[in-house]
Every structure is written in C-alpha cells, then in structure tokens.
Amino acid sequence: MSTYGTTRHHHPPVAPNFSNKDRVTDYHTTLFRRLIWDGTVPLEIRVDPKELPANSDRGLECYFLQAPRVTYMPLLMPEIRRFFMDLVFDETATKDLKDEEWWFETAEGRLVKWHWPIGLIYDNHIISTSLKPSSSRAASAATPLRLTLHLASPPSDKLLLSPSAEACKQAFMGQLKEADFIRWGNTKRMTGLRQQDQDGMWEGIKEHNFDDYWRVASKVTPTTTPSHTGPPPSSTSMHTSPPSADPGGPSERDGAYNVRSVPVRIYLPDGPVIQELVPPVLADGTPHTLSSYLTANLPLLFPPQPPAPPPSRTNPNPRPPSVSHLAYALIQGIITPHESEMAWLGACLAGADGWVNVCIGLHNT
Amino acid sequence: MAHVDEVTPERFVPSWVLQTTFESTEEALKALQVYKKKDAEKVIVRFKAVGNAPIMKDNFFKITASNRFQAVIQFLRKQLGYKATEPLHTYINLAFSPAPDDLVSNLFKSFATDNHLIVNYSTTAAWG
Incomplete structure (x- = not known):
C-alpha cells in the first residue's frame, strides 16, 4: 500500500x-x-479611477501587501483604509467616505467575498485564469492578485455579508x-x-x-x-x-x-x-x-486509471496505459x-x- | 546502452507536467460545462422554530437544489413576514449556521435526515 x-x-x-x-x-x-x-499571497489594491475623490494623490493610488492565506478581507481593511485615508485621499474628501460601503472586485470583475479566506480567493483567481490562453496570462502565478477598491454602492445582494469583522x-x-x-x-x-x-x-x-x-x-x-x-x-x-x-x-x-x-x-x-x-x-x-x-x-x-495489461513474453512488466x-x-x-x-x-x-x-x-x- | 530507451520520461516527470494538447484543453472545457450545469432537482426543506420564533403551519417545502442557502433564508423571511432588518438566525440540525453562498444541494447531500434538510430558525442567536 x-x-x-x-x-x-x-x-x-x-x-x-x-x-x-x-x-x-x-x-x-x-x-x-x-x-x-505562514503561507501568504501578494495583493495589489487600486481604487477604481472613476471613484477616486477629487485632489487625491494619484502617484500613490496603488497599495501592495502580502496577506496571510488564513486571514479575511475585513481584517485587512484597517490597514488598507489607513493607507488610502492618510496618503492618497484629500482630507476634505475623506469626510464623505463611509468605509462600510467599500467593496472589492478582481481586475476581471469577480466580487471578493468578505467571508472567504484570502488564500481561497487567490487560488480561485489562479484557476479561473487557467481557462484563458496562456498568452494572456503571462507569469500570472508570480504577479499579485489585482483588486479594485470601490468606495460606494456595494452589491450587498451578491456579497451576502456585511464587511464587519464581527x-x-x-x-x-x-x-x-x-x-x-x-x-x-x-x-x-x-x-x-x-x-x-x-x-x-x-x-x-x-x-x-x-x-x-x-x-x-x-x-x-x-x-x-x-x-x-x-x-x-x-x-x-x-x-x-x-x-x-x-x-x-x-x-x-x-x-x-x-x-x-x-x-x-x-x-x-x-x-x-x-x-x-x-x-x-x-x-x-x-x-x-x-x-x-x-x-x-x-x-x-x-x-x-485503467489497469495494466497482462504480462506477455515481449512485455513481462507492463505498466498501466497513461x-x-x-x-x-x-x-x-x-x-x-x-x-x-x-x-x-x-x-x-x-x-x-x-x-x-x-x-x-x-x-x- | 541498449536498454536506455525503455526508461521513458514519464517515470521521472510528474504526470501533471506533461504537455497537453489542444484537443485535451477542449475536452477539459467541455467537462467544466457539464459540471457547471445547474441541478434542476428539488429537495425537501423542513423548517423548525426554536425558542420564541413563530411556528409555521406548513413547514415542508420543495426547494431547487441549485439555490444558494441565502434563497432559503429569504424564502423563510417571506413566509414569516419578517423584514430584512428583523433578526432571524438559521441553523442546520440545531448545530451550525451555513454560509449564505453554500448550495442547498451540497447541504442536502451532507446533512439531510430522512431525506429532509432540517433548517432551524430563531429570533436570537442560539448555536452561533
């Protein structure tokens, strides 16, 4: 055995x-x-350019992080929020933002679920990419999972859960x-x-x-x-x-x-x-x-797996067909x-x- | 030296590294379509009130197995006349709350008792 x-x-x-x-x-x-x-996955988070508040620092619009596979998006929110609030968004613009309305989708337009472990989200992205011809996914495994952050109008009926840690x-x-x-x-x-x-x-x-x-x-x-x-x-x-x-x-x-x-x-x-x-x-x-x-x-x-053919004189140790x-x-x-x-x-x-x-x-x- | 060609590369290279052909890719995509096909089958869901939750007169329902559990929750709310803001907790077998995106078919396969999927509902958290 x-x-x-x-x-x-x-x-x-x-x-x-x-x-x-x-x-x-x-x-x-x-x-x-x-x-x-200890497994981690690379994420690249970018605010939807159409939703970027006025006077944002476009030079810093992207946030990279290495997230543990076992964690969840709501637990990463404080870090992501701090980056955009402190460095990207204009102070007057941040007053109108409600982070309970923030949500994410992948660059390909798939919603990021609040209650899925990050590792599962990442692996689902990898297998979805495996359907595409290899030319359009050059070195996809080595690049971060690109996520778009939206700042309003979450599709709650599809996200199913609120973004709270609780x-x-x-x-x-x-x-x-x-x-x-x-x-x-x-x-x-x-x-x-x-x-x-x-x-x-x-x-x-x-x-x-x-x-x-x-x-x-x-x-x-x-x-x-x-x-x-x-x-x-x-x-x-x-x-x-x-x-x-x-x-x-x-x-x-x-x-x-x-x-x-x-x-x-x-x-x-x-x-x-x-x-x-x-x-x-x-x-x-x-x-x-x-x-x-x-x-x-x-x-x-x-x-x-089909069984190996019976042994014969010409092939005394047959291997199963591949x-x-x-x-x-x-x-x-x-x-x-x-x-x-x-x-x-x-x-x-x-x-x-x-x-x-x-x-x-x-x-x- | 004469026996070298008996040692095929398959012996040393893991099978998943082997080259795939265009035909096999087509075959794989077709297989995925088969597995993606939604199950039209219906399964019986039996609702049981817990604690102070209102009891339903008819508590057996046939629900399409390819639905997500969220659809069961929404159906139950409608039956009870509960608004989305009113608290309602749902459990399987008095034991756990499934994820709202779990498929009814999957829950049925794993947890059905006597061919029924038993869904308990409560107005307060019970086995949360």
Missing part, C-alpha cells in the same frame, strides 16, 4: 513554541500546519462548526470549548499568531498520531468496526482516519462548489486518496500529489476554518 511518508514516522515534537498538555502533535503535522499558516467572525465560527459536524456527526468538540477559547481562535487569525490559534484548534482538529500507523491494512476489514471499539485511547478516537467524513470542498473555475461526504477510508479498507476522490467526483477531468491529465488540484496554492490521503489532507492542509479547499485548474497549452 502506498502511504504518505510524512505522516507515518513518529518523531518527538520538537517545535519549541508549541506545547499542549492534552495532546502532543507530531513534528511533521506541526511542520505542515506551520507552512500552511460578521466575518460569525461566518468563521459557522464554518468551524460545520466542519466539526462533518467529521463527527455532532458539534460537541466545538461547543465544548469555552467561549474564551473560541474567541482565542479568532484572535489567533486576527493577530496571525500560530500558537494562539493552534493552542485551541488542536482540540478540535483530528490528530495524525500514527499509533496504529494510520489506516488499517487492506487485507482486514478493520474499517467496519466502530471507532469506539478501537483500543487506542483518546488520541486514536480523535484520529484523522477515524472521522466519519473529511471536510472538503471542490472549487471549479468560475463555479460551482462541490461538497460530498468524503470518508477517510474506502469500503475495501484502503485510504481514500485525492486520486480516488477526484475520479469519483470529476470523472470527466480525472478519468479512472491517461490524459486535463486538470490539476490546487490546495493552499500547492499542486497536490494525487496519492495524498484525504484524512491526512484534513488534518494537515485544512484552512483555519477546518476545511480543505481543492481548487481545480486546467492544464493549458
């Missing part, structure tokens, strides 16, 4: 700043969570609870947290503080501790026994391979979003991989190997809201 090497070797936790009395997170899990947390926090908590429900069939882990801890997770996002966020998040995120080296071997039918019957103790009960389902969503270029129940282990006892997940949900883009690869899967900006196991992705590559976002881009000539 092919396994994802990084999850199987048990190392003592060596990350010095990370400790948790209840649960010890292994080195590789912490490493991947840290890499995801509305964003509520949406974030809703996503965490939905992910909890997907994993365990109830939200006991989330509702069992003290209010102070729930707020602490959001503060961790706001301050971009890994330790503050994970101190609490590790109580609700499945572990990858390989106490029985991950999934059961395919020769037995251990997957049919209820998780509670496993003699592995608490860490086993919270293990990534014991969840009912992994919180995953597929984003196709310019929509729609596909959400299905994704068991960590398939009926035959093998781990559900990104490959089997994509083939099950998008067979036209990820056709099943299938055409029309598309790729982007998770947290990474083109993800298809043998990655869904359970591992759920424990290590999920966003701060608990969800694994799989963005599908097209290979292009």
Whole structure:
C-alpha cells in the first residue's frame, strides 16, 4: 500500500513554541500546519479611477501587501483604509467616505467575498485564469492578485455579508462548526470549548499568531498520531468496526482516519462548489486518496486509471496505459500529489476554518 | 546502452507536467460545462422554530437544489413576514449556521435526515 511518508514516522515534537498538555502533535503535522499558516499571497489594491475623490494623490493610488492565506478581507481593511485615508485621499474628501460601503472586485470583475479566506480567493483567481490562453496570462502565478477598491454602492445582494469583522467572525465560527459536524456527526468538540477559547481562535487569525490559534484548534482538529500507523491494512476489514471499539485511547478516537467524513470542498473555475461526504477510508479498507476522490467526483477531468495489461513474453512488466491529465488540484496554492490521503489532507492542509479547499485548474497549452 | 530507451520520461516527470494538447484543453472545457450545469432537482426543506420564533403551519417545502442557502433564508423571511432588518438566525440540525453562498444541494447531500434538510430558525442567536 502506498502511504504518505510524512505522516507515518513518529518523531518527538520538537517545535519549541508549541506545547499542549492534552495532546502532543507530531513534528511533521506541526511542520505542515506551520507552512500552511505562514503561507501568504501578494495583493495589489487600486481604487477604481472613476471613484477616486477629487485632489487625491494619484502617484500613490496603488497599495501592495502580502496577506496571510488564513486571514479575511475585513481584517485587512484597517490597514488598507489607513493607507488610502492618510496618503492618497484629500482630507476634505475623506469626510464623505463611509468605509462600510467599500467593496472589492478582481481586475476581471469577480466580487471578493468578505467571508472567504484570502488564500481561497487567490487560488480561485489562479484557476479561473487557467481557462484563458496562456498568452494572456503571462507569469500570472508570480504577479499579485489585482483588486479594485470601490468606495460606494456595494452589491450587498451578491456579497451576502456585511464587511464587519464581527460578521466575518460569525461566518468563521459557522464554518468551524460545520466542519466539526462533518467529521463527527455532532458539534460537541466545538461547543465544548469555552467561549474564551473560541474567541482565542479568532484572535489567533486576527493577530496571525500560530500558537494562539493552534493552542485551541488542536482540540478540535483530528490528530495524525500514527499509533496504529494510520489506516488499517487492506487485507482486514478493520474499517467496519466502530471507532469506539478501537483500543487506542483518546488520541486514536480523535484520529484523522477515524472521522466519519473529511471536510472538503471542490472549487471549479468560475463555479460551482462541490461538497460530498468524503470518508477517510474506502469500503475495501484502503485510504481514500485525492486520486480516488477526484475520479469519483470529476470523472470527466480525472478519468479512472485503467489497469495494466497482462504480462506477455515481449512485455513481462507492463505498466498501466497513461491517461490524459486535463486538470490539476490546487490546495493552499500547492499542486497536490494525487496519492495524498484525504484524512491526512484534513488534518494537515485544512484552512483555519477546518476545511480543505481543492481548487481545480486546467492544464493549458 | 541498449536498454536506455525503455526508461521513458514519464517515470521521472510528474504526470501533471506533461504537455497537453489542444484537443485535451477542449475536452477539459467541455467537462467544466457539464459540471457547471445547474441541478434542476428539488429537495425537501423542513423548517423548525426554536425558542420564541413563530411556528409555521406548513413547514415542508420543495426547494431547487441549485439555490444558494441565502434563497432559503429569504424564502423563510417571506413566509414569516419578517423584514430584512428583523433578526432571524438559521441553523442546520440545531448545530451550525451555513454560509449564505453554500448550495442547498451540497447541504442536502451532507446533512439531510430522512431525506429532509432540517433548517432551524430563531429570533436570537442560539448555536452561533
């Protein structure tokens, strides 16, 4: 059975700043969570030239920032607002501006949602761009996501939420609870947290503080501790026994391979979003991989791999015929190997809201 | 040396790096059109009042699965005669508030009980 090497070797936790009395997170899990947390994307923000107030300093009309993938647009607003108010807009003009009416769209005219993580907005931009001929998207991956800031008349019916940090926090908590429900069939882990801890997770996002966020998040995120080296071997039918019957103790009960389902969503270029129940282990006892997940949900883009032809005298070691690869899967900006196991992705590559976002881009000539 | 050509590049280069052809791009775009097609199917949504929220006489409704959850909220407000400014909180399975842009079809696939998507509504925050 092919396994994802990084999850199987048990190392003592060596990350010095990370400790948790209840649960010890292994080195590789912490490493991947840290890499995801530290991921940033470049943004270029420009006020719609038609809306630029009189006497603005046009020499400074553009603001560049490197935003954490796990943060949200409402949390970046104070910084963006300060730049434009202090340096670009004329003092008399700023009196009439109400920043609760500000909103963003991409240079291509797609609305920027207040309640989507920045990393998801960025990856959705990348996959939408993948539909265009390569000549018109030269080096698009290396350039910032260009956003237009509008100063009035937000299309509230399409943005759906108010731009306040409080509305964003509520949406974030809703996503965490939905992910909890997907994993365990109830939200006991989330509702069992003290209010102070729930707020602490959001503060961790706001301050971009890994330790503050994970101190609490590790109580609700499945572990990858390989106490029985991950999934059961395919020769037995251990997957049919209820998780509670496993003699592995608490860490086993919270293990990534014991969840009912992994919180995953597929984003196709310019929509729609596909959400299905994704068991960590398939009926035959093998781990559900990104490959089997994509083939099950998008067979036209990820056709099943046909088996190798029987060996013959001229070809004693036949290899399976190659299938055409029309598309790729982007998770947290990474083109993800298809043998990655869904359970591992759920424990290590999920966003701060608990969800694994799989963005599908097209290979292009 | 004679065996060198048996080692094909595919062995070393990840498959996604391989060149795609014009035909395969066309095929991929066609596939996306198929997945983009809206589901005309309808699913049953069952509204349940929580706390002091007014109870609905008929609480079973068929709603097009390709709608966003926002459409469910708006429908519910209309049924209850609630204005957009009056507070109304909605939950799935007494557990969480979905995002307004979640598709009804996705929520149904993940959370339906006995072929119904149960939507709880409350005038105060309950499981927010």
